[in-house]
Amino acid sequence: MVLAAGLLQIPVIKKAREMGYYVIAVDDDSNAPGMALADKAIVPGGLMNEEKLVAIAKEEYIDGVIHPCSEVAMNVMGRINDELHLSGISKELAIRATNKNLMREAFEQYGAPSPKSKCFSNVEVAWGAFCIEFAGDAILKPSRNSGSRGIAKINGNIDEAEFAKLFERAKEESRDKSVMLEQFIDGPEFSVEIIVWNKQVNVLQVTDKKTTEAPYFVELGHNQPSLFPGHIVEAVKRAAIMGVRALEVNNCACHAEIKVQDDQAYIMEIGARLGGDFISTELTHLSTGIDMVGAAVDVALGVEPNLTPVAEPQGVAIRYFTPEPGKVIAIENAELLNRSDVYDAEIYVGPGDEVKEVKSSLDRSGHVIVTAATAKLAVETAEGLIDSVMIIME
Numbered sequence: 001m002v003l004a005a006g007l008l009q010i011p012v013i014k015k016a017r018e019m020g021y022y023v024i025a026v027d028d029d030s031n032a033p034g035m036a037l038a039d040k041a042i043v044p045g046g047l048m049n050e051e052k053l054v055a056i057a058k059e060e061y062i063d064g065v066i067h068p069c070s071e072v073a074m075n076v077m078g079r080i081n082d083e084l085h086l087s088g089i090s091k092e093l094a095i096r097a098t099n100k101n102l103m104r105e106a107f108e109q110y111g112a113p114s115p116k117s118k119c120f121s122n123v124e125v126a127w128g129a130f131c132i133e134f135a136g137d138a139i140l141k142p143s144r145n146s147g148s149r150g151i152a153k154i155n156g157n158i159d160e161a162e163f164a165k166l167f168e169r170a171k172e173e174s175r176d177k178s179v180m181l182e183q184f185i186d187g188p189e190f191s192v193e194i195i196v197w198n199k200q201v202n203v204l205q206v207t208d209k210k211t212t213e214a215p216y217f218v219e220l221g222h223n224q225p226s227l228f229p230g231h232i233v234e235a236v237k238r239a240a241i242m243g244v245r246a247l248e249v250n251n252c253a254c255h256a257e258i259k260v261q262d263d264q265a266y267i268m269e270i271g272a273r274l275g276g277d278f279i280s281t282e283l284t285h286l287s288t289g290i291d292m293v294g295a296a297v298d299v300a301l302g303v304e305p306n307l308t309p310v311a312e313p314q315g316v317a318i319r320y321f322t323p324e325p326g327k328v329i330a331i332e333n334a335e336l337l338n339r340s341d342v343y344d345a346e347i348y349v350g351p352g353d354e355v356k357e358v359k360s361s362l363d364r365s366g367h368v369i370v371t372a373a374t375a376k377l378a379v380e381t382a383e384g385l386i387d388s389v390m391i392i393m394e
């Protein structure tokens with residue numbers, strides 16, 4: 001059973017079918033693009049409704065459940081695993097891996113490297129703590145959300161009114177109406193793709209991430225393998241492994257986000273699931289030759305994953321289109337995306353569409369994935385295509 005059947009879940013639905021499994025896609029939108037690709041499509045009328053989803057899982061006698069590249073139904077997935085005694089993570093672990101406050105507590109207890117961080121629901125209390133306990137720049141972010149929604153970097157000398165505005169914005173975006181206040185880690189960002197099998201933590205790949213500047217940190221692109229020096233990549237891997245152990249997850253894919261400041265790695269967050277932005281589902285198999293999606297499906301079913309490369313490793317990069325805000329009047333040079341080293345490309349907007357300022361992942365206008373002999377070459381080609389395919393605004 002695959003929970004959600006959008007663009008990002010398609011590689012998982014396709015792979016599980018290729019592996020010979022009977023695949024049930026579940027999404028509240030009957031027109032979600034993955035629905036038609038599954039053996040059976042179910043519209044539950046509330047993907048986050050645990051009772052309903054557990055009932056469906058029982059009726060269908062499922063052997064495994066996976067919720068790839070999304071966080072909204074992680075708890076439901078955990079509950080299904082509990083009730084049907086399936087291989088994947090429990091509800092308790094799913095809660096910990098989607099709540100940024102519980103996650104930070106686990107990291108701290110285990111000694112996994114994590115920035116100074118506190119959770120608040122009251123703005124005055126948060127402001128008091130900021131003034132007394134936090135020196136320098138900080139981050140405000142929802143305790144429960146994803147996709148960079150509601151995040152803001154704040155300057156050490158921000159005034160109370162501005163702090164309150166950004167706090168309330170983060171709170172508004174948070175599913176449990178609480179907000180994380182964190183020390184700001186200044187430096188490059190990475191992700192680490194991991195498969196956990198019987199608590200054994202296997203690192204598949206380290207990704208360099210490119211995001212917009214403060215305040216929103218929206219992801220603009222990723223490349224694999226990392227172009228950073230070996231000692232940095234090793235520090236990033238070590239932090240990710242400690243973080244995954246701290247979460248105590250057993251059988252799942254993990255996507256760890258890490259930043260490095262002064263050669264020291266700090267965990268931003270870890271999702272106990274395949275990561276978004278095609279990193280886990282497409283980039284990792286292209287750059288390592290390891291079938292990460294197949295491995296994630298296997299561990300969800302309690303089958304030992306095959307983590308040996310089955311294809312030639314290459315350099316790979318994804319870059320996103322983020323035109324200036326306004327109304328689109330035309331797309332020009334789109335035929336450039338037909339080159340053979342373009343693995344996948346899509347422009348999400350067309351003439352007449354409104355493009356907003358890029359404040360979260362949802363505001364991006366398209367993507368291109370390029371493969372090459374090295375990550376550096378892939379990045380150059382992908383960035384060249386982003387510059388030459390023109391989204392013309394009014």
Ligand SMILES: Nc1ncnc2c1ncn2[C@@H]1O[C@H](COP(=O)(O)OP(=O)(O)O)[C@@H](O)[C@H]1O
Pocket residue numbers: 115139141145146147148149151182183184185186189211216217257259268269
């Ligand atoms: N403490 C921090 N220091 C520096 N940057 C941070 C911090 N927390 C979050 N960020 C930035 O904001 C981005 C989104 O934060 P994250 O915790 O991953 O939330 P989301 O669930 O929205 O992805 C991170 O990838 C990172 O770029």
Ligand SMILES: [Mg+2]
Pocket residue numbers: 147148257269
């Ligand atoms: Mg994140």
